[in-house]
Amino acid sequence: MVALTPGEQAALEQLEERERPLRRGATLQRENDRCSELFILRKGMMMSSVLLDDGSRQILRFLFPGDMIAVSTLVYREAPETLTALTDAMVSPFERSAMSRLVSDHPRLAALILVHNQIERAALTDRLAALGRTSAKARVAAILLEMRSRIRMLDKGSGKTFTLGLTQEEIGDATGLTAVHVNRMLRQIEEEGMIAREGGRVTLTNERALAKAANFVDRYAGLDLGWLPEGR
Amino acid sequence: MVALTPGEQAALEQLEERERPLRRGATLQRENDRCSELFILRKGMMMSSVLLDDGSRQILRFLFPGDMIAVSTLVYREAPETLTALTDAMVSPFERSAMSRLVSDHPRLAALILVHNQIERAALTDRLAALGRTSAKARVAAILLEMRSRIRMLDKGSGKTFTLGLTQEEIGDATGLTAVHVNRMLRQIEEEGMIAREGGRVTLTNERALAKAANFVDRYAGLDLGWLPEGR
DNA sequence: CGAGATTTTGAGAGCCTTCAAAGGCGGTGG
DNA sequence: CCACCGCCTTTGAAGGCTCTCAAAATCTCG
Numbered sequence: 001m002v003a004l005t006p007g008e009q010a011a012l013e014q015l016e017e018r019e020r021p022l023r024r025g026a027t028l029q030r031e032n033d034r035c036s037e038l039f040i041l042r043k044g045m046m047m048s049s050v051l052l053d054d055g056s057r058q059i060l061r062f063l064f065p066g067d068m069i070a071v072s073t074l075v076y077r078e079a080p081e082t083l084t085a086l087t088d089a090m091v092s093p094f095e096r097s098a099m100s101r102l103v104s105d106h107p108r109l110a111a112l113i114l115v116h117n118q119i120e121r122a123a124l125t126d127r128l129a130a131l132g133r134t135s136a137k138a139r140v141a142a143i144l145l146e147m148r149s150r151i152r153m154l155d156k157g158s159g160k161t162f163t164l165g166l167t168q169e170e171i172g173d174a175t176g177l178t179a180v181h182v183n184r185m186l187r188q189i190e191e192e193g194m195i196a197r198e199g200g201r202v203t204l205t206n207e208r209a210l211a212k213a214a215n216f217v218d219r220y221a222g223l224d225l226g227w228l229p230e231g232r
Numbered sequence: 233m234v235a236l237t238p239g240e241q242a243a244l245e246q247l248e249e250r251e252r253p254l255r256r257g258a259t260l261q262r263e264n265d266r267c268s269e270l271f272i273l274r275k276g277m278m279m280s281s282v283l284l285d286d287g288s289r290q291i292l293r294f295l296f297p298g299d300m301i302a303v304s305t306l307v308y309r310e311a312p313e314t315l316t317a318l319t320d321a322m323v324s325p326f327e328r329s330a331m332s333r334l335v336s337d338h339p340r341l342a343a344l345i346l347v348h349n350q351i352e353r354a355a356l357t358d359r360l361a362a363l364g365r366t367s368a369k370a371r372v373a374a375i376l377l378e379m380r381s382r383i384r385m386l387d388k389g390s391g392k393t394f395t396l397g398l399t400q401e402e403i404g405d406a407t408g409l410t411a412v413h414v415n416r417m418l419r420q421i422e423e424e425g426m427i428a429r430e431g432g433r434v435t436l437t438n439e440r441a442l443a444k445a446a447n448f449v450d451r452y453a454g455l456d457l458g459w460l461p462e463g464r
Numbered sequence: 465c466g467a468g469a470t471t472t473t474g475a476g477a478g479c480c481t482t483c484a485a486a487g488g489c490g491g492t493g494g
Numbered sequence: 495c496c497a498c499c500g501c502c503t504t505t506g507a508a509g510g511c512t513c514t515c516a517a518a519a520t521c522t523c524g
Contacts, residue, residue: 050357074350128356
């Protein structure tokens with residue numbers, strides 16, 4: 001997005017000094033646990049979620065390499081959300097104090113973190129609007145497009161076909177639907193010729209129609225970062 | 233939350249140099265408008281919302297004095313959300329460049345803005361979980377408690393009775409329900425003895441039960457800001 | 465006092481859930 | 495290599511929560 005200075009580069013690399021591997025399904029942080037570390041996700045896919053009293057789960061966000069995660073640790077003594085690895089993954093943990101130094105020494109990085117926050121906020125509000133005001137079909141279509149968009153940011157080579165890497169139950173927990181109904185919606189979207197499915201892989205066969213069905217906006221497009229301060 | 237240094241105080245006051253009054257119902261920023269200003273809300277209540285293709289509206293968040301609003305201006309050329317005054321209000325506009333200076337000169341203020349972002353994020357994720365996984369009654373109860381909590385932060389004197397300041401249609405747009413169903417839920421909550429209503433004012437008659445019905449968590453409680461850098 | 469906005473109430477329909485069970489797939493151990 | 499097992503996907507039927515449509519009652523403000 002932005003060219004970093006050597007100093008900034010070094011500061012970020014310091015955050016990534018240590019590494020911790022995670023197995024698929026492993027929990028990095030549990031809701032209401034005491035917490036003091038933040039992480040950078042290096043490899044793999046993760047998710048953040050909350051559990052409700054009745055045992056149901058809401059997935060808040062999917063996490064990809066490069067994301068700074070558990071940032072709420074900066075604010076809350078107890079974690080407000082659970083972090084789980086969806087695939088084998090690698091994270092770099094660092095302390096809140098490191099964050100403090102980073103913000104003091106590198107104002108532009110602080111600003112970039114702010115920018116990142118706002119992108120994430122936009123993604124959350126899109127999901128919010130989808131849950132509040134769109135049909136089940138639209139929500140499932142939106143998840144498909146969101147995942148495709150994020151996977152493609154990491155792997156420019158990937159075309160119209162990609163591995164979703166989510167169970168229908170997980171799609172349901174992200175969209176506020178039951179797994180059963182997710183299945184019916186996927187089937188319907190397939191029957192309408194918008195996607196094809198084969199063994200966990202999805203091909204977009206009519207992207208235009210899918211985007212229309214989903215009300216999709218790519219929040220990583222259309223950025224304008226001209227206002228950032230000078231780097232150090 | 234935190235004692236500011238004189239330098240920080242002065243920097244914040246600079247942001248609040250100008251003032252712009254808004255009439256009830258006025259639009260400060262329209263979705264997809266080109267935008268370059270941020271604002272501090274000084275007086276009154278506002279909301280941020282998005283419109284969907286089918287004409288339905290999702291209210292994302294209610295805004296109160298002290299909130300920094302239109303922060304997404306820092307990132308997007310075109311506003312992702314609409315900002316509307318719910319009561320007569322007063323805002324202080326400032327430019328993105330002022331934000332840039334602030335972050336460079338006052339790292340701790342940058343950190344505090346980060347903190348503010350995270351609180352807002354938590355509020356959004358709570359709403360997300362509510363929309364995805366809770367009943368209409370729970371969502372309406374949650375809105376009542378959220379508004380009470382925020383109103384009380386401004387006016388410590390207010391007790392169990394407060395002015396909601398929202399139409400049932402607005403409650404519906406925030407909770408993803410129709411105004412008709414909001415009405416039925418309010419009535420039901422009232423019949424069950426959790427609230428009393430009279431001319432736009434609400435009294436919590438059984439707060440415990442209401443909080444339980446709503447799955448309520450106060451995101452402005454339980455903060456831990458010990459990690460912040462030194463002020464300048 | 466009149467007009468428009470908001471609240472309230474009723475009836476019927478539809479989207480999505482719940483409950484249940486069968487089929488498919490990959491992985492593991494013998 | 496095969497049988498078994500657990501997880502995931504798929505399918506059907508019935509029910510309920512919430513929506514839509516409609517209209518009356520009440521409130522607010524000029």
